[in-house]
Amino acid sequence: MSESIYIGVDLGGTTIKVGICNVEGQLLHTYEGPTEVAKGVDSVLANIEKYVRLIVEQSPFGWEQLEGIGAGIAGFLNVRDGVVVLAPNIGFRDVPIRALLEERLAKPVKIDNDANVAALGEAWAGAGKGVDNCLCFTLGTGVGGGIIIDGKIYQGFSGMAGEVGHIAVVPDLEAIQCGCGKMGCLETVSSATGIIRMANDAVERGDRTSLATVEKIAAKGVFDAAKAGDEVALRIVARAAFYLGKAMATTAALLNPEMFIIGGGVSKAGDILFDELRQVFAKLTPEPLQRGTSIVPATLGNDAGIVGAAGLLLRS
Amino acid sequence: MSESIYIGVDLGGTTIKVGICNVEGQLLHTYEGPTEVAKGVDSVLANIEKYVRLIVEQSPFGWEQLEGIGAGIAGFLNVRDGVVVLAPNIGFRDVPIRALLEERLAKPVKIDNDANVAALGEAWAGAGKGVDNCLCFTLGTGVGGGIIIDGKIYQGFSGMAGEVGHIAVVPDLEAIQCGCGKMGCLETVSSATGIIRMANDAVERGDRTSLATVEKIAAKGVFDAAKAGDEVALRIVARAAFYLGKAMATTAALLNPEMFIIGGGVSKAGDILFDELRQVFAKLTPEPLQRGTSIVPATLGNDAGIVGAAGLLLRS
Structure with missing residues (x-):
């Protein structure tokens, strides 16, 4: 055959x-x-x-x-x-x-x-190969995602499940409006767009940062500045990681996945993002709900x- | 046969x-x-x-x-x-x-x-009869719950899924520690225990409320006071409803259930709870994710x- x-x-x-x-x-x-x-x-x-x-x-x-x-x-x-x-x-x-x-x-x-x-x-043949229950966050222009249950995409009642970018995680006092119309969605802080916005805000208000000399700030530029020790850039990356970790803690309490797979352009930040993310997740998730659950970068890229x-x- | x-x-x-x-x-x-x-x-x-x-x-x-x-x-x-x-x-x-x-x-x-x-x-023979994808919140001493997917209990990777009481919803400045050790879990505000605690706190700090004369405050007493127009009790019920609605909005973005079923002693508060809950859910959930999703009281009781x-x- x-x-x-x-x-x-x-x-x-x-x-x-x-x-x-x-x-x-x-x-x-x-x-x-x-x-x-x-x-x-x-x-x-x-x-x-x-x-x-x-x-x-x-x-x-x-x-x-x-x-x-x-x-x-x-x-x-x-x-x-x-x-x-x-x-x-x-x-x-x-x-x-x-x-x-x-x-x-x-x-x-x-x-x-x-x-x-x-x-x-990713769940079938990438980072999650062999894992039946996992959750993916794709950090790009927005924050997309997908829930894999028993090896299949979980659709929900009207096919709208997995909108992880629209989990509200930012407290009211800091929240800005998301493209969806709601306030404080994950997408407003942990996407490339969110990171660029936070960097532009910092430059506009006069924060002392190496980003101030950049003509058009990109997410990668913020990561590079953070890796070079720029305090303002470090804070922006930590903030993006914190809210993603918070959304993951919530997701763990609900779905108890075996694995979180983080992909998209922002995930290329590497250790500077993942170290913070793992710490926040460990801090915010009840212990039994984090036992055995791993957080890994996507491997298939585009x-x-x-x-x-x-x-x-x-x-x- | x-x-x-x-x-x-x-x-x-x-x-x-x-x-x-x-x-x-x-x-x-x-x-x-x-x-x-x-x-x-x-x-x-x-x-x-x-x-x-x-x-x-x-x-x-x-x-x-x-x-x-x-x-x-x-x-x-x-x-x-x-x-x-x-x-x-x-x-x-x-x-x-x-x-x-x-x-x-x-x-x-x-x-x-x-x-x-x-x-x-509830999903099989109660409020959710005929509904394949729903979520239950049981508001009792704690906040329990269960996720029903394709008519079955969803267990997650290590059988811990559905811990809806441990979704973190309370912002840091107001958060208290949950029995699980984490801060700001839903259970700290939307359970009978949480409602009683908020009422006792109000009485202790000298808020003018009819609850001040009650020897041992019960959740039902708080609902009754709220129904009679007691401002302090109304605020407590609104707070419990708000955070439950916030947790439901998050859940809707992830799982897009057809129905939320709310049971347990606290759900007996009736309209005073459900009206607020539906409003908060409508306000915090992106529109496509609330379309067709209903919020109903449990019907089977104990x-x-x-x-x-x-x-x-x-x-x-």
Whole structure:
């Protein structure tokens, strides 16, 4: 019997990335092409079809070995019915993408949102390999996440579960408004956006920091300044780590996961973030709820989404 | 084919309550006898056996109709192996209760902690009947809870999931230490103990309240005073409701449940608690995460534990 393969699609606003995984979640081949959002929904779907057929043709595998296609999409989805309700960055509204792709490709198709598939990728074949119950926090422009229960993405009642970026953690007196409209969400402090905002605020109010001479502050610049001993930068990183640790303590009390996986650009800060995070988690979590639970960096980087999308075929 | 029955056991420090449920979770017969903790583990197990045999004998059902026995126990349990690791109120330590009862009764036995079985009872046959994903908060001496996912109790990695009473919700400046050793847990404010403490504090610092004349303040007394318009009591109830609502908002962002079920003595406060709770939840939860999610009082009262324990046979 020939080996089965699974294709994961990362459908972004600029590029479509596709990858072939084996049954273990190993990413064997990748291909990337333009999304061409401006040409409309049909054109985007045609591109997905084209890239999927192309990657299989260029691989040593036959089309008959392909078990199905999974796609990760940023936006509001109806996962059960395979419909993109609203995805502004690709210009989709009420597009029954699963049915349309199944028609084009004559293979099973599954979809889920980008944060969830990244979590599944890490849980399946990345940092969480072999762990059935884990939680992922992806610290990027915002804070996304996913809850993996029994090896699968947990969707909740209306498919909205895992919105870890909108756990309220910042006390009222310090809270600022989140993009979601609420005050004090984790996303306002522990995302790259939050870190940059805190740095800009510090510079504007005249704090003595090496960041004051930087023309356009990036999260990485704040980490580098912190590593070099800049007090203001150290405080900003500690603050981002503190609130993430607080959100994780809450999550541990609720879900008692075996592992927390921290990914996204901000996680590249490394030890300076993780050391603080582990200390805060240990301090704020009742002891029985932290026993055996580990906090680890994600390992798949940008590939987590493709791998997790492919994993939807096996784990949903 | 004759109807199947399921027995639920509520194993308490003073009394053992047993009940017969049908496949729908209807509680058909109950029996209650002393636990007799002082006589030791064997005697407690013998009492469980006696009461289980007795209730079936006294019922119209035959022993062969009994599909199994579930037990709810307060303490640290190893649910998977059916072992009571530590249950101080019944004097059990490392007791393989499942195996011992299966030997005595020659029927399948399941165990889970008291908060989880109460949640399962409500989800199966109480306020949550027909709802697959819900969360229960039991506001009693402490704050217990249970997470029901796909109709079953969610255990987490080491069986510690659902510790909703230990979500940290009180900001540092107001936080007091919880029994678990951490600061600001939900349990410190939204339990009967928390409400009584806040009332006693108010009286001690000389607040003008009708509670000042009460010799021993009970949670019910605080609710009654609040209903009569006592400002201080109103503030205490609002505070208990606020922090519960805040914990629920966090939970909604993570788990997106269809329903929150609020039980326990404190929930008897009724509208004065629920009105505030619903307002706070609506205010603190991002809109898409509250859509379709209801907040309802528990309906089974003290029977939730027995019903849920019986439900372990069908739902685990």
